[in-house]
Amino acid sequence: MIVTDILLDGLLAAVAAIGFGAISDPPMRAFPRIALLAAVGHALRFCMMHYGGADIASASLCAAVVIGLGSLWLGRGVRCPMTVLYIPALLPMIPGIYAYKTVFSLILFMQSLGDPGQSMQYMQLFFLNATVSLSVIFMLAAGATFPIFIFNRRAFSLTRRKIPPVRRKQ
Numbered sequence: 001m002i003v004t005d006i007l008l009d010g011l012l013a014a015v016a017a018i019g020f021g022a023i024s025d026p027p028m029r030a031f032p033r034i035a036l037l038a039a040v041g042h043a044l045r046f047c048m049m050h051y052g053g054a055d056i057a058s059a060s061l062c063a064a065v066v067i068g069l070g071s072l073w074l075g076r077g078v079r080c081p082m083t084v085l086y087i088p089a090l091l092p093m094i095p096g097i098y099a100y101k102t103v104f105s106l107i108l109f110m111q112s113l114g115d116p117g118q119s120m121q122y123m124q125l126f127f128l129n130a131t132v133s134l135s136v137i138f139m140l141a142a143g144a145t146f147p148i149f150i151f152n153r154r155a156f157s158l159t160r161r162k163i164p165p166v167r168r169k170q
Contacts, residue, residue: 002051006043013042013092021088030084033074037089041067045093057135060093064143072147086144095136102129 017038018031026034041063048059071085078085109122 005050006047009046010039010043014039016092017088020091024084024088026080026084026088027078029078030080033071033078033085034088037067037070037074037085038092040070041089042092056095056132057139060136061139061143063093064090064140065146068144068147071144072151082148090140090144093136093140095133098129098133098136102126102133105129 014035017034021031021034044066045056045059045063048054048062049056052059054062067086067089068082071082071089075082075085105122105126109119109126112118112122
C-alpha cells in the first residue's frame with residue numbers, strides 16, 4: 001500500500017508537470033525528463049512528510065534541491081537550460097490549498113468585521129496559511145536554484161559547446 005501511494009503520487013505529479021511544461025513550449029525531448037524530475041521530487045516530498053515526519057517547507061526544500069540537481073544532470077542530455085526542466089517540475093509542488101485558504105480567510109475576515117472574535121479567528125487563519133504558502137514557495141525557489149550557485153560553470157555550459165573561461169577580478 002505504501003509503495004502504491006508513493007508511485008501514484010509521483011505519477012500524478014509527472015502528469016501535472018507535463019501539462020505545466022507544455023505551456024512553456026520546451027523541446028519534445030525534454031518532456032520525459034520533466035516528468036521524471038517531477039515524479040522523483042514530489043514522491044520524495046510525499047515520503048518525507050508522511051513517513052519521515054518532516055514539515056511541508058523542509059520537505060519541499062529537499063525535493064527542490066533534488067529537482068535542481070537532477071535538472072543539472074539531465075539538462076546536458078537534452079541541451080536545455082536547467083530552468084526549462086525544473087520550473088515545470090516544481091509547479092505541482094506549489095501549495096495551492098494553502099493559497100486558497102489564505103484568500104478565503106481574508107474574504108471571511110472582511111465579511112466578519114462586526115464581530116471581533118470571529119474576525120480575529122479568520123485573521124489568524126489568514127496569517128497561518130499565508131506563512132505556509134510563502135515559506136514553501138520560497139523553499140522551492142531556493143532549493144531549485146541552489147545547484148546553479150554551487151555548480152555555476154556547469155550550469156552555464158548546459159547549452160554551450162565549451163565551458164567559458166573563468167573571469168578574474170582585476
